Amino acid sequence: MEELNIENSKVRARRALEDGYFMIESKMPVLVTAIKELNEPRYPSIKGIYEAYKGDKVKVLSAKDIKADENNIGLDGSPTQVNKSFTPPGRGGESEIIEGSPKEQARELIVRLKEEKII
Template sequence: MKIIVCVKQVPDTNEVRIDPVKGTLIRDGVPSILNPDDKNALEEALKLKDQRDDVHVTVITMGPPQADEMLRECLAMGADEAVLLSDRAFAGADTWATSNTLAAAVRKISEYDIIFAGRQAIDGDTAQVGPQLAERLGIPQVSYVQNFEVQGDVIQVQRALEDGYEVIQVKKPVLLTAIKELNHPRYMSIGGIYDAYRSKEVKVWALSDIHVNKDDVGLEASPTQVKRSFTPEPKGKGIMLKGNTKEMVEQLVVNLKKKHVI
């Protein structure tokens, strides 16, 4: 079974800096991590690898050269292969252009049964890239996966809803987006870290290595227009109530009336 996991390196900070001209994130000098939902997606692929001898896991990302470190973390966790899509032509891409680039890379890999991705990235929160990738590849998709089971050629999925879940059966190939309730990601092992840096390779593919039109990738191909980006103002401190239960209830009522809540 061939599994592709789409991952993303995201800023590990709440103080995100914004390019005032392009409206995109400034990533230089900002500590980065593997996107949390993508780590859940990778863990589910690795769980299948633990259970079956025929599973091969490839992780793929689009980003700057520094994303190599994140991919080696994925290799240290247990992935078999890693691909980094890195080219100045890819820079500044929105979800539309990103999914174009990823789809071209997946077509180059050609063989896959399942594509896993995180529900969304914490630096954008759009939850669009996974579904867009499935549409470009012409394969079925199930988002918000909270449980997952392979039953021969059929995959049974629990898809989380606001007030419960629905059970969906789908045939391979399929794209699934993971949420944190799906599993608890493993840590890197010492042996895994050694192998990731000594015996495994991160393949780097540029624009010329994948069959995609230059006009369909990067900032110029991105229809999303960022009107304004900003860091929200911190909320004020809460009011601490003191006294016995009756006194605190009275204080609470007074404060709620002042704010016209009641």
């Protein structure tokens, strides 16, 4: 998604394609994903995080509170199940820590990159 507009209870999004754009409109609620170019994220300040969590600002609701059918929520009610979770293997190669002062480390790194014909 490249552009997102929310008006009343509708969401309008523009998706970039190789040869143009695709526009889509949906009623709320809706789930959207975005490309990193859509916006530059703002990171909350420490004060903002603290303010968000103090007092009664974070309200926990139960299934009864939102009148949800308990057969449709939680692990048993999920339409999908995770069979396996794993960390993919690395892309090969070994790593090495170059010792010395930052200046010495930079020199050594340049020497090694030149040896490998990377620079």
